[in-house]
Amino acid sequence: MNKKNRNFQNGLLVGISATVVVMAVVFLAGAFFLIPKLSESRNAESLPAPETSAALTLEQKLQEIDAYIDGTYIFDVDKEQMINGLLAGYVDGLGDPYSVYYTEQELEEVLQSANGTYYGIGILAGQMQEGQIKIVNVFSNSPAQEVGMQKDDWIVGVNGTSTDGMDLSQVVAQIKGAEGSDVTVQIYRERTRETLDFVVERREVSVDTVEYRMLEDGIGYLYLMQFDDVSLEQMKNALADLTSQGMKGLILDLRDNPGGLLTSVVDIADLFLPECNIFYMEDKAGNRVDYDSTAEQYYTGPMTVLVNENSASAAEVLSGTLKDHQRAKLVGTTTFGKGIVQTFYELSDGSGIKLTTAHYFTPNGTDIHGTGIKLDVEVKWIEDGERDVQLEKAQEVLRQEVGQQME
Numbered sequence: 012m013n014k015k016n017r018n019f020q021n022g023l024l025v026g027i028s029a030t031v032v033v034m035a036v037v038f039l040a041g042a043f044f045l046i047p048k049l050s051e052s053r054n055a056e057s058l059p060a061p062e063t064s065a066a067l068t069l070e071q072k073l074q075e076i077d078a079y080i081d082g083t084y085i086f087d088v089d090k091e092q093m094i095n096g097l098l099a100g101y102v103d104g105l106g107d108p109y110s111v112y113y114t115e116q117e118l119e120e121v122l123q124s125a126n127g128t129y130y131g132i133g134i135l136a137g138q139m140q141e142g143q144i145k146i147v148n149v150f151s152n153s154p155a156q157e158v159g160m161q162k163d164d165w166i167v168g169v170n171g172t173s174t175d176g177m178d179l180s181q182v183v184a185q186i187k188g189a190e191g192s193d194v195t196v197q198i199y200r201e202r203t204r205e206t207l208d209f210v211v212e213r214r215e216v217s218v219d220t221v222e223y224r225m226l227e228d229g230i231g232y233l234y235l236m237q238f239d240d241v242s243l244e245q246m247k248n249a250l251a252d253l254t255s256q257g258m259k260g261l262i263l264d265l266r267d268n269p270g271g272l273l274t275s276v277v278d279i280a281d282l283f284l285p286e287c288n289i290f291y292m293e294d295k296a297g298n299r300v301d302y303d304s305t306a307e308q309y310y311t312g313p314m315t316v317l318v319n320e321n322s323a324s325a326a327e328v329l330s331g332t333l334k335d336h337q338r339a340k341l342v343g344t345t346t347f348g349k350g351i352v353q354t355f356y357e358l359s360d361g362s363g364i365k366l367t368t369a370h371y372f373t374p375n376g377t378d379i380h381g382t383g384i385k386l387d388v389e390v391k392w393i394e395d396g397e398r399d400v401q402l403e404k405a406q407e408v409l410r411q412e413v414g415q416q417m418e
Contacts, residue, residue, distance in 0.1 A: 107367050108142035109353050111178045115361035120184035130190045132211040134160060135237060137269030137321060138179040147267040147321050148236060153216060158209045168197030188213050221245035229259035230409055238271025238325040243278045250310050260313040260413040262405045266343060270324025277302050280329050282309040289332045292352055292369040313412040314339035315405045323347035331373035331384050340387040342405040350380030
Protein backbone atom coordinates (compact mmCIF):
# COMPACT_ATOMS: atom_id res chain seq x y z
CA MET A 12 0.00 0.00 0.00
CA ASN A 13 1.20 3.47 -0.80
CA LYS A 14 1.24 4.94 2.68
CA LYS A 15 1.85 8.45 1.46
CA ASN A 16 -1.55 8.63 -0.18
CA ARG A 17 -3.46 6.94 2.59
CA ASN A 18 -5.54 9.24 4.79
CA PHE A 19 -8.24 8.66 7.29
CA GLN A 20 -11.38 10.81 7.59
CA ASN A 21 -11.99 10.92 11.29
CA GLY A 22 -15.54 11.28 12.54
CA LEU A 23 -14.45 12.55 15.91
CA LEU A 24 -16.63 15.21 15.20
CA VAL A 25 -6.93 19.58 22.75
CA GLY A 26 6.87 31.33 31.22
CA ILE A 27 8.96 32.67 33.07
CA SER A 28 10.75 35.57 31.54
CA ALA A 29 13.69 37.36 33.04
CA THR A 30 15.79 40.33 32.04
CA VAL A 31 19.43 40.01 33.06
CA VAL A 32 21.33 43.28 33.00
CA VAL A 33 24.51 42.76 34.96
CA MET A 34 24.55 39.48 36.86
CA ALA A 35 26.29 36.55 35.25
CA VAL A 36 24.85 34.01 37.67
CA VAL A 37 21.13 33.94 38.48
CA PHE A 38 18.80 31.78 40.52
CA LEU A 39 15.33 31.44 39.04
CA ALA A 40 12.51 29.12 40.08
CA GLY A 41 14.90 26.81 41.88
CA ALA A 42 17.28 26.53 38.92
CA PHE A 43 20.92 27.57 38.54
CA PHE A 44 21.91 29.32 35.32
CA LEU A 45 25.21 30.45 33.89
CA ILE A 46 24.87 33.31 31.42
CA PRO A 47 28.16 33.96 29.66
CA LYS A 48 28.83 36.86 27.35
CA LEU A 49 27.78 36.11 23.78
CA SER A 50 31.39 36.36 22.61
CA GLU A 51 32.39 33.69 25.12
CA SER A 52 29.55 31.30 24.37
CA ARG A 53 31.29 29.67 21.42
CA ASN A 54 34.12 27.25 21.32
CA ALA A 55 35.92 27.83 18.05
CA GLU A 56 37.01 24.21 17.83
CA SER A 57 33.58 22.61 18.22
CA LEU A 58 30.91 25.23 17.64
CA PRO A 59 29.92 27.12 14.50
CA ALA A 60 31.01 30.68 13.84
CA PRO A 61 28.32 33.35 14.13
CA GLU A 62 26.26 33.99 11.03
CA THR A 63 26.78 37.39 9.44
CA SER A 64 23.01 37.83 9.32
CA ALA A 65 20.47 37.20 12.09
CA ALA A 66 18.15 35.54 9.54
CA LEU A 67 18.91 31.82 9.62
CA THR A 68 17.18 29.09 7.67
CA LEU A 69 15.54 26.35 9.70
CA GLU A 70 18.28 23.93 8.68
CA GLN A 71 20.99 26.38 9.74
CA LYS A 72 19.37 27.02 13.09
CA LEU A 73 19.01 23.29 13.79
CA GLN A 74 22.64 22.73 12.87
CA GLU A 75 23.71 25.47 15.24
CA ILE A 76 21.58 24.07 18.07
CA ASP A 77 22.96 20.57 17.41
CA ALA A 78 26.48 21.92 17.58
CA TYR A 79 25.87 23.34 21.05
CA ILE A 80 24.23 20.11 22.19
CA ASP A 81 27.01 17.92 20.80
CA GLY A 82 29.72 20.17 22.18
CA THR A 83 28.39 21.06 25.64
CA TYR A 84 25.30 19.09 26.73
CA ILE A 85 26.31 16.73 29.55
CA PHE A 86 23.55 14.10 29.39
CA ASP A 87 22.79 11.33 26.89
CA VAL A 88 20.94 12.41 23.77
CA ASP A 89 18.12 10.53 22.06
CA LYS A 90 18.02 12.14 18.62
CA GLU A 91 14.88 10.27 17.56
CA GLN A 92 13.04 11.60 20.59
CA MET A 93 14.30 15.09 19.83
CA ILE A 94 13.09 14.90 16.23
CA ASN A 95 9.67 13.64 17.35
CA GLY A 96 9.49 16.49 19.82
CA LEU A 97 10.46 18.94 17.09
CA LEU A 98 7.75 17.67 14.74
CA ALA A 99 5.14 17.62 17.51
CA GLY A 100 6.05 21.19 18.43
CA TYR A 101 5.86 22.28 14.81
CA VAL A 102 2.25 21.11 14.50
CA ASP A 103 1.48 22.40 17.99
CA GLY A 104 2.58 25.82 16.75
CA LEU A 105 -0.69 26.00 14.83
CA GLY A 106 -2.30 26.80 18.17
CA ASP A 107 -5.06 24.25 17.56
CA PRO A 108 -5.45 21.63 20.33
CA TYR A 109 -7.05 19.23 17.84
CA SER A 110 -4.14 19.23 15.34
CA VAL A 111 -1.43 16.79 16.39
CA TYR A 112 1.69 14.95 15.17
CA TYR A 113 1.90 11.19 15.84
CA THR A 114 4.80 8.78 15.74
CA GLU A 115 4.17 5.58 13.80
CA GLN A 116 3.28 3.67 16.96
CA GLU A 117 1.00 6.43 18.23
CA LEU A 118 -0.81 6.59 14.90
CA GLU A 119 -1.49 2.85 14.89
CA GLU A 120 -2.85 3.06 18.42
CA VAL A 121 -5.19 6.00 17.86
CA LEU A 122 -6.59 4.51 14.64
CA GLN A 123 -7.82 1.37 16.37
CA SER A 124 -11.47 0.85 15.58
CA ALA A 125 -13.91 2.32 18.09
CA ASN A 126 -15.90 -0.92 18.30
CA GLY A 127 -17.16 -0.56 21.87
CA THR A 128 -14.87 -3.28 23.28
CA TYR A 129 -11.29 -2.75 24.42
CA TYR A 130 -8.77 -3.40 27.16
CA GLY A 131 -8.92 -0.30 29.27
CA ILE A 132 -10.15 1.06 32.59
CA GLY A 133 -13.76 2.06 31.85
CA ILE A 134 -13.89 5.82 31.54
CA LEU A 135 -15.27 8.23 28.97
CA ALA A 136 -13.07 11.28 28.49
CA GLY A 137 -13.40 14.50 26.54
CA GLN A 138 -10.98 17.19 25.39
CA MET A 139 -11.78 20.73 26.44
CA GLN A 140 -11.18 23.79 24.26
CA GLU A 141 -7.87 24.55 25.99
CA GLY A 142 -6.67 21.00 25.41
CA GLN A 143 -7.12 19.51 28.89
CA ILE A 144 -8.57 16.02 29.24
CA LYS A 145 -11.61 15.61 31.47
CA ILE A 146 -13.38 12.44 32.61
CA VAL A 147 -17.02 12.90 31.69
CA ASN A 148 -18.22 9.44 32.75
CA VAL A 149 -17.00 6.46 34.75
CA PHE A 150 -18.64 3.19 33.69
CA SER A 151 -20.43 1.07 36.26
CA ASN A 152 -18.51 -1.98 37.53
CA SER A 153 -15.38 -0.81 35.74
CA PRO A 154 -11.76 -0.91 36.98
CA ALA A 155 -11.80 2.91 37.19
CA GLN A 156 -14.89 2.91 39.40
CA GLU A 157 -13.41 0.22 41.64
CA VAL A 158 -10.33 2.33 42.47
CA GLY A 159 -12.31 5.52 43.04
CA MET A 160 -11.91 7.60 39.87
CA GLN A 161 -14.78 10.06 39.41
CA LYS A 162 -16.65 12.06 36.82
CA ASP A 163 -15.12 15.54 36.35
CA ASP A 164 -11.62 14.41 37.34
CA TRP A 165 -8.93 15.92 35.10
CA ILE A 166 -6.30 13.52 33.69
CA VAL A 167 -2.88 15.10 34.16
CA GLY A 168 -0.53 12.13 33.78
CA VAL A 169 -0.27 8.51 32.63
CA ASN A 170 2.48 6.18 33.89
CA GLY A 171 4.50 9.07 35.24
CA THR A 172 4.34 11.09 32.02
CA SER A 173 2.49 14.40 31.99
CA THR A 174 -0.41 14.61 29.54
CA ASP A 175 0.27 18.30 29.01
CA GLY A 176 0.37 18.86 25.25
CA MET A 177 -1.24 15.50 24.41
CA ASP A 178 -4.55 15.32 22.61
CA LEU A 179 -7.38 13.01 23.64
CA SER A 180 -6.43 10.25 21.21
CA GLN A 181 -2.88 10.11 22.58
CA VAL A 182 -4.04 9.99 26.19
CA VAL A 183 -6.55 7.22 25.45
CA ALA A 184 -3.86 5.26 23.58
CA GLN A 185 -1.58 5.53 26.64
CA ILE A 186 -4.31 4.27 28.97
CA LYS A 187 -5.28 1.29 26.82
CA GLY A 188 -2.99 -1.74 26.87
CA ALA A 189 -2.63 -5.47 27.37
CA GLU A 190 -5.36 -7.23 29.32
CA GLY A 191 -4.41 -7.68 32.97
CA SER A 192 -1.65 -5.08 32.92
CA ASP A 193 -1.68 -2.04 35.19
CA VAL A 194 -1.67 1.62 34.25
CA THR A 195 -1.08 4.52 36.63
CA VAL A 196 -3.39 7.45 35.95
CA GLN A 197 -2.78 10.74 37.71
CA ILE A 198 -5.78 13.00 38.10
CA TYR A 199 -6.53 16.44 39.51
CA ARG A 200 -9.79 16.61 41.46
CA GLU A 201 -11.01 20.18 41.30
CA ARG A 202 -13.62 19.82 44.03
CA THR A 203 -11.03 18.92 46.66
CA ARG A 204 -7.97 20.46 44.96
CA GLU A 205 -6.16 17.12 45.19
CA THR A 206 -3.77 15.45 42.78
CA LEU A 207 -4.17 11.67 43.06
CA ASP A 208 -2.48 8.62 41.52
CA PHE A 209 -4.62 5.59 40.70
CA VAL A 210 -3.12 2.22 39.74
CA VAL A 211 -5.77 0.58 37.58
CA GLU A 212 -5.88 -2.88 36.03
CA ARG A 213 -6.69 -2.93 32.32
CA ARG A 214 -9.57 -5.26 31.56
CA GLU A 215 -11.96 -5.88 28.71
CA VAL A 216 -14.59 -3.19 28.91
CA SER A 217 -17.77 -3.79 26.96
CA VAL A 218 -19.41 -0.41 26.61
CA ASP A 219 -23.18 -0.19 26.62
CA THR A 220 -23.48 3.21 24.99
CA VAL A 221 -27.25 3.31 25.52
CA GLU A 222 -29.28 3.22 28.74
CA TYR A 223 -33.06 3.54 28.76
CA ARG A 224 -36.17 3.20 30.89
CA MET A 225 -39.83 4.19 30.97
CA LEU A 226 -40.80 7.18 33.08
CA GLU A 227 -44.30 8.10 34.19
CA ASP A 228 -47.00 9.31 31.79
CA GLY A 229 -45.70 7.14 28.94
CA ILE A 230 -42.46 9.09 28.56
CA GLY A 231 -39.47 7.09 27.41
CA TYR A 232 -35.97 8.08 28.54
CA LEU A 233 -32.90 7.17 26.48
CA TYR A 234 -29.34 8.15 27.40
CA LEU A 235 -26.73 7.97 24.62
CA MET A 236 -23.24 8.00 26.14
CA GLN A 237 -21.20 8.30 22.91
CA PHE A 238 -21.33 7.55 19.18
CA ASP A 239 -19.64 4.17 18.63
CA ASP A 240 -19.99 1.42 16.05
CA VAL A 241 -22.30 -0.41 18.44
CA SER A 242 -24.55 2.58 19.17
CA LEU A 243 -26.94 2.31 16.21
CA GLU A 244 -28.18 -1.20 16.99
CA GLN A 245 -28.38 -0.39 20.70
CA MET A 246 -30.49 2.67 19.86
CA LYS A 247 -32.83 0.64 17.62
CA ASN A 248 -33.28 -2.03 20.30
CA ALA A 249 -34.00 0.58 22.95
CA LEU A 250 -36.55 2.42 20.81
CA ALA A 251 -38.28 -0.83 19.88
CA ASP A 252 -38.54 -1.88 23.53
CA LEU A 253 -39.81 1.53 24.67
CA THR A 254 -42.37 1.58 21.85
CA SER A 255 -43.63 -1.87 22.85
CA GLN A 256 -44.17 -0.47 26.36
CA GLY A 257 -46.46 2.23 24.99
CA MET A 258 -44.08 5.17 24.73
CA LYS A 259 -45.90 8.43 23.91
CA GLY A 260 -42.84 10.67 23.78
CA LEU A 261 -39.06 10.39 24.07
CA ILE A 262 -36.43 12.24 26.08
CA LEU A 263 -33.03 11.79 24.40
CA ASP A 264 -30.28 12.56 26.90
CA LEU A 265 -27.01 13.73 25.28
CA ARG A 266 -25.52 15.31 28.40
CA ASP A 267 -21.80 14.60 28.83
CA ASN A 268 -21.71 12.96 25.38
CA PRO A 269 -18.31 14.01 23.94
CA GLY A 270 -19.04 12.84 20.38
CA GLY A 271 -17.65 9.92 18.42
CA LEU A 272 -17.84 8.56 14.92
CA LEU A 273 -19.21 10.59 12.02
CA THR A 274 -20.85 7.53 10.49
CA SER A 275 -22.57 6.74 13.77
CA VAL A 276 -24.15 10.17 14.22
CA VAL A 277 -25.42 10.19 10.63
CA ASP A 278 -27.04 6.77 11.08
CA ILE A 279 -28.56 7.70 14.43
CA ALA A 280 -29.91 11.04 13.17
CA ASP A 281 -31.57 9.07 10.37
CA LEU A 282 -33.66 7.25 13.01
CA PHE A 283 -35.49 10.45 13.91
CA LEU A 284 -35.66 12.44 10.67
CA PRO A 285 -37.47 12.19 7.33
CA GLU A 286 -35.48 12.75 4.15
CA CYS A 287 -33.55 15.97 4.78
CA ASN A 288 -30.11 17.45 5.43
CA ILE A 289 -28.50 16.34 8.70
CA PHE A 290 -25.51 18.70 8.50
CA TYR A 291 -22.89 19.81 6.03
CA MET A 292 -19.15 20.49 6.06
CA GLU A 293 -17.03 23.05 4.24
CA ASP A 294 -13.28 22.70 3.75
CA LYS A 295 -10.56 25.32 3.31
CA ALA A 296 -11.45 25.84 -0.35
CA GLY A 297 -15.15 26.24 0.40
CA ASN A 298 -16.07 22.82 -0.99
CA ARG A 299 -19.27 21.58 0.59
CA VAL A 300 -20.16 18.01 1.56
CA ASP A 301 -23.74 17.25 2.64
CA TYR A 302 -24.84 14.43 4.92
CA ASP A 303 -28.51 13.61 4.43
CA SER A 304 -31.07 11.28 5.98
CA THR A 305 -33.23 8.88 4.02
CA ALA A 306 -37.01 8.74 4.00
CA GLU A 307 -37.06 5.68 6.31
CA GLN A 308 -37.74 7.43 9.62
CA TYR A 309 -37.60 4.96 12.51
CA TYR A 310 -39.23 7.02 15.29
CA THR A 311 -41.75 9.76 14.50
CA GLY A 312 -43.12 10.65 17.94
CA PRO A 313 -42.49 13.85 19.92
CA MET A 314 -39.02 14.37 21.41
CA THR A 315 -37.09 16.52 23.84
CA VAL A 316 -33.27 16.54 23.92
CA LEU A 317 -31.18 17.12 27.03
CA VAL A 318 -27.73 18.72 26.54
CA ASN A 319 -25.08 20.42 28.67
CA GLU A 320 -21.66 22.04 28.40
CA ASN A 321 -20.03 18.63 27.86
CA SER A 322 -22.24 17.73 24.89
CA ALA A 323 -19.76 18.09 22.03
CA SER A 324 -19.04 17.39 18.39
CA ALA A 325 -21.29 14.55 17.17
CA ALA A 326 -23.68 15.24 20.08
CA GLU A 327 -23.99 18.80 18.80
CA VAL A 328 -24.59 17.55 15.25
CA LEU A 329 -27.51 15.43 16.42
CA SER A 330 -29.05 18.00 18.77
CA GLY A 331 -28.53 20.79 16.23
CA THR A 332 -30.22 18.99 13.36
CA LEU A 333 -33.17 17.90 15.53
CA LYS A 334 -33.61 21.52 16.64
CA ASP A 335 -33.29 23.00 13.14
CA HIS A 336 -35.84 20.54 11.72
CA GLN A 337 -38.17 21.25 14.68
CA ARG A 338 -38.12 17.59 15.67
CA ALA A 339 -37.17 18.33 19.26
CA LYS A 340 -36.78 21.11 21.80
CA LEU A 341 -33.40 21.42 23.53
CA VAL A 342 -33.32 21.61 27.33
CA GLY A 343 -30.33 22.10 29.63
CA THR A 344 -27.26 24.30 29.24
CA THR A 345 -25.36 25.56 26.19
CA THR A 346 -23.33 22.86 24.45
CA PHE A 347 -19.54 22.68 24.23
CA GLY A 348 -19.10 24.38 20.84
CA LYS A 349 -16.90 22.09 18.74
CA GLY A 350 -17.94 22.74 15.16
CA ILE A 351 -14.82 21.48 13.42
CA VAL A 352 -13.76 18.15 11.94
CA GLN A 353 -10.36 16.49 11.94
CA THR A 354 -8.72 14.25 9.34
CA PHE A 355 -5.86 11.78 9.93
CA TYR A 356 -3.09 11.64 7.32
CA GLU A 357 -0.41 8.96 7.29
CA LEU A 358 3.03 10.16 6.19
CA SER A 359 5.36 8.11 4.00
CA ASP A 360 7.39 6.80 6.96
CA GLY A 361 4.34 5.55 8.87
CA SER A 362 4.04 8.52 11.20
CA GLY A 363 1.11 10.85 10.79
CA ILE A 364 -0.73 14.02 11.60
CA LYS A 365 -4.26 14.93 12.55
CA LEU A 366 -5.40 18.28 11.20
CA THR A 367 -8.54 20.34 11.50
CA THR A 368 -9.77 20.29 7.92
CA ALA A 369 -13.37 21.52 7.89
CA HIS A 370 -16.11 23.41 9.66
CA TYR A 371 -19.49 21.80 10.00
CA PHE A 372 -22.81 23.60 9.96
CA THR A 373 -26.30 22.72 11.13
CA PRO A 374 -28.97 22.51 8.39
CA ASN A 375 -29.86 26.18 8.93
CA GLY A 376 -26.26 27.19 8.25
CA THR A 377 -25.26 27.80 11.87
CA ASP A 378 -21.56 27.53 12.73
CA ILE A 379 -21.56 26.53 16.40
CA HIS A 380 -17.77 26.43 16.89
CA GLY A 381 -16.79 28.30 20.02
CA THR A 382 -20.37 29.25 20.86
CA GLY A 383 -22.37 26.03 21.16
CA ILE A 384 -26.04 25.53 20.35
CA LYS A 385 -28.71 27.85 21.69
CA LEU A 386 -31.36 26.19 23.81
CA ASP A 387 -35.12 26.30 23.75
CA VAL A 388 -35.26 26.03 27.54
CA GLU A 389 -32.21 26.76 29.69
CA VAL A 390 -31.98 24.92 33.02
CA LYS A 391 -28.78 24.91 35.02
CA TRP A 392 -27.61 21.78 36.79
CA ILE A 393 -28.13 21.74 40.56
CA GLU A 394 -25.96 19.52 42.76
CA ASP A 395 -28.70 17.51 44.40
CA GLY A 396 -28.43 13.76 44.75
CA GLU A 397 -32.19 13.30 44.91
CA ARG A 398 -33.32 15.47 41.98
CA ASP A 399 -32.39 15.97 38.35
CA VAL A 400 -33.96 19.36 37.65
CA GLN A 401 -32.93 19.29 33.99
CA LEU A 402 -34.67 15.96 33.45
CA GLU A 403 -37.73 17.22 35.31
CA LYS A 404 -37.93 20.23 32.99
CA ALA A 405 -37.47 18.00 29.92
CA GLN A 406 -40.41 15.89 31.13
CA GLU A 407 -42.52 19.00 31.59
CA VAL A 408 -41.71 20.27 28.09
CA LEU A 409 -42.36 16.87 26.52
CA ARG A 410 -45.70 16.45 28.31
CA GLN A 411 -46.84 19.65 26.62
CA GLU A 412 -45.75 18.32 23.24
CA VAL A 413 -47.49 14.98 23.83
CA GLY A 414 -50.66 16.76 24.97
CA GLN A 415 -50.76 18.94 21.87
CA GLN A 416 -50.43 15.92 19.59
CA MET A 417 -53.21 14.07 21.42
CA GLU A 418 -55.69 16.98 21.23
